[in-house]
Amino acid sequence: MLPPERVFVNRPGLHIVLGLCLLSACAATSTGEKGRTVRVRLDSAQLASAHEGERHALLIGVSQYDDASWNDLRFPGKDAEDLGRALADPRRGGFRSVTVLNRPEQTTRAAVLEALRALAAKPWRPKDVVVIYVSGHGTLARDSRGDLQRYLVMRDTRFRDVQGTGLEMAALERELEALGSRRRVLVLATCHSGTGKSLLPPSVLDELERTKAAFLPRPLEEESRASLVLSASDWGEAAREDDALGNDIYTHFFVEALDGRGDRNADGAVSATEAHDWARRHTWTYTQGRQRPSVRMTEVGADPVLLSGALTQAGQPEVFSYSPRLEGFTLKVDGVDAGELPGGVALPEGKRKLGLHKGGQTLWEDTVALRSGERRALEALLREFVEGRRRTVTLEAGLLGFLDARSRREVLPSTMLVGAGLRLDGLLLEQRLDVGVDLSVGQGHQSLRLDVGGTVPVRHRAVMLGVTVGPSWEWGRLRVSTGPRVAALWLQRSFQLDLLNRDESYLTVWPGWMAGVSWRLGTRWVLEAKGQLLWAYVPMDGRTRAVGFGGLLLGGGYRF
The missing domain is CATH 2.40.160.20 (Porin)
Known part of the structure; x- marks a missing residue:
């Protein structure tokens, strides 16, 4: 069993710090609730460069809480250990180091902030990768400016003083952004709907109950400054853990993707977006559409963030979109539905007729020549089409x-x-x-x-x-x-x-x-x-x- 300390895997040339924050507010029943370019071709030199640098992970699982208002959870500690085991495995993630914090003394606000500062003190290089993973309760509260924000609930977070004792999500993202690496991932799976075990302070709950909008307003920190922000559920939904799986549902399928099943373009490696898309599809199916994992990204191009495996070949061309503006659109390839955005698909090499459709209307159609190893962002193709x-x-x-x-x-x-x-x-x-x-x-x-x-x-x-x-x-x-x-x-x-x-x-x-x-x-x-x-x-x-x-x-x- 992976100890809840730092685990070193001696694999020279691999140093990636992955920052995945999975916030899991889970119920105590059998199924609990916890509260998605520039045109790119990857030549041989670029393929080789994807494994340059080092990989490190900081994984946090908060299962126990001092304040009785926060119900204890069952699987956050196991979630962190299971993901850490996959990342540390030389046959899978091959991470240089994995740090797991899941004991009570390791999951206080002060202990987590100290771990983040230690992470920031590392001599980061642009080709290093960062993952921070947190599984635990999430909640909403007003910050010092009066804006509604999401918070991670630490072991010592007080229900009546979330602003002063919780870990603000925006602060976590700023810590991740400050790292010198260009390959940064932050996964958020918090129950920010206020349902399940992700409780809300009475003042916030009363305000939301009187809000007539169909969906809660997104906090300012939703548009993260980090490279990738993966979430186990969409805004206003509950993230869930499940007894049959023995994990948070999204975490289970995310870890599953790292054994190679998430490698959609068959290049030998599983990227962060590939793992997320695998987990997203299977989480949606497993929960019968009640939980829709989401993603935000600001820096993705020729340098995919690899979590598992090794690039052995160029792989099939990929087209993808994680842009909120294209969310809900259906991608068609050669007239056949390839799935709903956000997400990505791998396609055979050659000329393909791509189209974006929604509500019976066609937003865009064009024939695109795809080459082996390319990763094409749909919003970039759309922009090229309009500008062209x-x-x-x-x-x-x-x-x-x-x-x-x-x-x-x-x-x-x-x-x-x-x-x-x-x-x-x-x-x-x-x-x-x-x-x-x-x-x-x-x-x-x-x-x-x-x-x-x-x-x-x-x-x-x-x-x-x-x-x-x-x-x-x-x-x-x-x-x-x-x-x-x-x-x-x-x-x-x-x-x-x-x-x-x-x-x-x-x-x-x-x-x-x-x-x-x-x-x-x-x-x-x-x-x-x-x-x-x-x-x-x-x-x-x-x-x-x-x-x-x-x-x-x-x-x-x-x-x-």
């Missing part, structure tokens, strides 16, 4: 004419136009303004009314070249744009009578305003409608007239 499709070419048709009816009858009828346009999104002022250029031509053959009575047939032609600059806004598939416009207009009138055969033409440049609306049919095709108002001085019938023009254009476009 800032150009839209449209074919348009519509009418241009004088605003007043008298000018249309006596000077120039409305002219049918056809043309093309090019819009460059986010071209000016730090991507705040779009620029559009369009060219339209048209002609017609109608009759004009003469001042002396009667009508005269006239053929007319028009060529318009315009430039529009302005902002745009998007709501889902709908896009609205507007802005000032400058257009050059060439007009020609041809009178063909027995006694009069004369052509009149002129060129003018005039200012105006344009507004448009478009609707995305898919990832590339759009429908557009644009209206414009223009003001110009036009020489007609021997005198210059100040006139207003209006136009309406309808068309379809292609984004690239």
Whole structure:
């Protein structure tokens, strides 16, 4: 049995400090409750570098409590020992050292803070990895600023003074962030819903009971500064331990993943996100959807945090997302559901059609070439897609004419136009303004009314070249744009009578305003409608007239 002290595994070249905080507030029944880039290719040098540095773990299990308000728990100490045994095993984690704190004298607030300070005193290098694991009660309380925060309940935490005697989660994350390593993991599995054995102070409980929101507000510390924050349950849910498993449910499957079953891309090693995804899926199934482990990450790229095994090959390509913005979306690969986000999947090498869908709507679809060893973040692919499709070419048709009816009858009828346009999104002022250029031509053959009575047939032609600059806004598939416009207009009138055969033409440049609306049919095709108002001085019938023009254009476009 792994002793509740530091365990050293002599494996040169491996020094990872893993910081997993599993907060388990568990009931005393058979099932208790405890209160989810940049494009990357891993070449051989990068694969080898993933095992550089050292690995260390600090694992804390709090089972007994001085204050009778906190019910004692059964498995936190065993959770820490079981995870420590897997991490220390040379055939699995191969950690250089694993420290387990689960005796009563080791789980006071002062003892845990001392252990964290000792951890921070190590000479950390960027390629080292840190894991801190805490299994015990969790609760909510107001901090000194009056903000609602989550707290770890230590052995000596007093129910009536959580702020002064508990360990604030945000403080733990700050300690982890201060380490010199770039590979940091913090796992939180606290029952922050206030159910089960994760009790809440009366003042907080009373406030939450009077809150009409469907979900509790997330504390400020939810957006952790650490690299990875893994949680055994989602916000507002209870984490559970189970007699049949003899562990916290999430911890059981997390440890299970480290024996190689969590290696989804078959590269020989199990990363932190792979272990979490394995535990997340199995915890969801085991609890019949009542417990949904979650993840937050801020620094994940070419350097996955490896917890078990050794990289023996590049492995299959992976696509993943742990972004809260994509939570709940379904990932489709070649038209087949690959699972709901957050999470990741391993795919065969080659071109794959990926898509994000939610509520019957398609957010994004694109064909992506995947190579062996790549890890592609979906939010980065989505950003590349959006940024790579800032150009839209449209074919348009519509009418241009004088605003007043008298000018249309006596000077120039409305002219049918056809043309093309090019819009460059986010071209000016730090991507705040779009620029559009369009060219339209048209002609017609109608009759004009003469001042002396009667009508005269006239053929007319028009060529318009315009430039529009302005902002745009998007709501889902709908896009609205507007802005000032400058257009050059060439007009020609041809009178063909027995006694009069004369052509009149002129060129003018005039200012105006344009507004448009478009609707995305898919990832590339759009429908557009644009209206414009223009003001110009036009020489007609021997005198210059100040006139207003209006136009309406309808068309379809292609984004690239």
